[in-house]
Amino acid sequence: MSERRVTGGATQRLLSRRDRLRAWARHHRQLFGSTLSALLRDWMGLMTTWLVIGIALSLPVLMLIGLRQIGETDHRQVIEPAISVYLSSPSGSAVTQGLISSLRQMPEIRQVTLISEAEALAEFSERSGFFDVLNAFSENPLPAVLEVRSVSTEGATIRLLTQKIGALEGIDSISFDAAWRQRLSSVLLIIERITLALGVLFLCGVVLIIGNTLRLTIENRRHEIEVIKLVGGTDAFVQRPFVYRGFWLGMGGGLMAWIMIQSSLIYLSVPVETLARSYRSDFALEALGFQESLVLLALGAGLGIVGSMVSVRRHLVKIQPN
Amino acid sequence: MLTFDQVFKRYETGQEALAEVSFSLDPGEFVFLTGPSGAGKSTLMKLAIAMERSTRGQVLLDGQNLNQLPARKIPELRRKVGVVFQNHQLLFDRSVFDNVALPLEIAGHPPSEVKSRVRAALSKVGLSNKERDWPVTLSGGEQQRVGIARAVVHRPPLLLADEPTGNLDPELSREIMSLFQQFSQLGVTVMIATHDLDLVREIPAQRLHLQSGRMVQP
Numbered sequence: 001m002s003e004r005r006v007t008g009g010a011t012q013r014l015l016s017r018r019d020r021l022r023a024w025a026r027h028h029r030q031l032f033g034s035t036l037s038a039l040l041r042d043w044m045g046l047m048t049t050w051l052v053i054g055i056a057l058s059l060p061v062l063m064l065i066g067l068r069q070i071g072e073t074d075h076r077q078v079i080e081p082a083i084s085v086y087l088s089s090p091s092g093s094a095v096t097q098g099l100i101s102s103l104r105q106m107p108e109i110r111q112v113t114l115i116s117e118a119e120a121l122a123e124f125s126e127r128s129g130f131f132d133v134l135n136a137f138s139e140n141p142l143p144a145v146l147e148v149r150s151v152s153t154e155g156a157t158i159r160l161l162t163q164k165i166g167a168l169e170g171i172d173s174i175s176f177d178a179a180w181r182q183r184l185s186s187v188l189l190i191i192e193r194i195t196l197a198l199g200v201l202f203l204c205g206v207v208l209i210i211g212n213t214l215r216l217t218i219e220n221r222r223h224e225i226e227v228i229k230l231v232g233g234t235d236a237f238v239q240r241p242f243v244y245r246g247f248w249l250g251m252g253g254g255l256m257a258w259i260m261i262q263s264s265l266i267y268l269s270v271p272v273e274t275l276a277r278s279y280r281s282d283f284a285l286e287a288l289g290f291q292e293s294l295v296l297l298a299l300g301a302g303l304g305i306v307g308s309m310v311s312v313r314r315h316l317v318k319i320q321p322n
Numbered sequence: 323m324l325t326f327d328q329v330f331k332r333y334e335t336g337q338e339a340l341a342e343v344s345f346s347l348d349p350g351e352f353v354f355l356t357g358p359s360g361a362g363k364s365t366l367m368k369l370a371i372a373m374e375r376s377t378r379g380q381v382l383l384d385g386q387n388l389n390q391l392p393a394r395k396i397p398e399l400r401r402k403v404g405v406v407f408q409n410h411q412l413l414f415d416r417s418v419f420d421n422v423a424l425p426l427e428i429a430g431h432p433p434s435e436v437k438s439r440v441r442a443a444l445s446k447v448g449l450s451n452k453e454r455d456w457p458v459t460l461s462g463g464e465q466q467r468v469g470i471a472r473a474v475v476h477r478p479p480l481l482l483a484d485e486p487t488g489n490l491d492p493e494l495s496r497e498i499m500s501l502f503q504q505f506s507q508l509g510v511t512v513m514i515a516t517h518d519l520d521l522v523r524e525i526p527a528q529r530l531h532l533q534s535g536r537m538v539q540p
Contacts, residue, residue, distance in 0.1 A: 022432065227412075230373075232401035
């Protein structure tokens with residue numbers, strides 16, 4: 001708190017570093033609340049902006065969640081159908097037992113599961129709804145099946161394995177649709193790329209939405225900015241309120257996105273799980289957890305700050321008092 | 323305090339605003355800057371607070387050469403200057419108190435100090451009872467005085483006023499001029515641009531006269 005005489009009579013108090021730091025913190029504290037209440041004064045406009053940002057954020061995030069869960073789930077069951085080995089002998093027979101043990105010794109094979117005639121019937125009637133038709137048969141027409149899972153996920157390798165298995169005894173027929181598997185994985189790859197490209201586009205969109213919203217605010221407050229610059233306001237001082245506005249716009253948009261994502265996931269979870277069960281998968285759509293929710297909010301807030309910086313840099317520089 | 327040395331200013335439009343302007347103001351000095359409209363008074367003021375830069379010649383403020391001043395140093399420089407504008411440049415969405423407090427808040431003074439200084443400045447210009455009012459409810463003279471309070475609240479060593487009595491009646495103009503004289507007596511360097519020659523004649527002070535951008539004898 002030193003009082004210094006500046007060349008001549010007038011006294012101008014010079015602020016210590018500590019005073020400046022306190023003032024800086026005070027300005028941040030004050031803006032944190034005041035920018036939000038300023039935004040809330042036009043709550044209709046604010047809601048619209050939040051919704052737009054929310055939609056733009058939730059679409060790519062939803063797609064990413066879908067992709068990630070497909071990746072994390074026991075996706076071999078969904079993406080890599082087992083080689084189905086239809087048996088010519090009943091499941092209890094010695095031929096079948098011999099076949100199972102020789103298959104289990106093959107190093108290329110990861111897993112062999114026996115589905116007996118009765119199990120096949122139960123499953124078929126449960127899933128297909130052809131229960132009545134099957135009842136018309138006096139005995140079970142379905143053969144026992146071995147579900148064989150390969151170690152490799154390569155279509156060509158699996159096809160070779162299929163031929164090898166086909167040479168063994170006790171087998172009626174083998175089915176493995178390699179083309180289907182390959183097609184599905186290329187489709188998934190395309191969806192993944194599309195998701196990433198869309199994600200980048202949507203995130204840029206959020207930055208632009210926030211930047212544009214702030215451009216209008218900056219334009220409306222041109223006079224204030226000029227006056228602040230005239231009485232010695234630094235660029236940082238002038239920018240700060242807009243950065244906080246950007247923060248709130250992004251944060252609120254993130255919250256909207258969170259609500260949209262959680263409700264979409266709940267809405268989608270039942271049909272998705274039904275579909276997954278038909279592939280014998282326990283695949284389930286999970287709602288966003290606590291950490292992921294925080295990440296989403298932080299993403300919104302971060303994009304808000306980036307958007308405001310971009311916009312403020314571009315537009316504030318142009319505003320000079322005259 | 324403020325020195326112009328052979329200053330020449332040509333705008334990008336090609337218009338020559340100032341030519342070979344030289345003068346120097348000592349601390350605590352009180353001067354009038356006179357001349358007809360378009361003679362370059364406003365340009366001179368703008369050069370003094372780095373709103374414009376000279377095409378040739380040097381402008382020195384408190385020992386700093388404004389031509390060599392990087393943009394990031396401009397805010398600091400402007401905090402040494404109080405400026406009173408003809409059109410007040412008040413912010414109409416803020417109270418009188420908040421308008422006057424602006425330079426102190428920008429500089430980062432603690433709130434208690436802001437409060438006491440703003441009150442002192444408002445009392446100096448006779449508006450103690452108006453601190454909670456909105457500028458729009460004030461008369462032209464009152465608004466001008468709020469502008470003056472804002473210009474002096476951070477006790478700048480240099481006070482520049484561009485036509486501060488432009489829209490005021492003679493009685494109010496005299497009041498405002500006496501305010502400026504008081505600041506000068508406290509050691510503030512004061513420069514007032516005006517074309518109100520009646521007022522200039524009443525006050526014994528040095529006079530700088532501009533004619534078509536050149537400094538001439540009045």
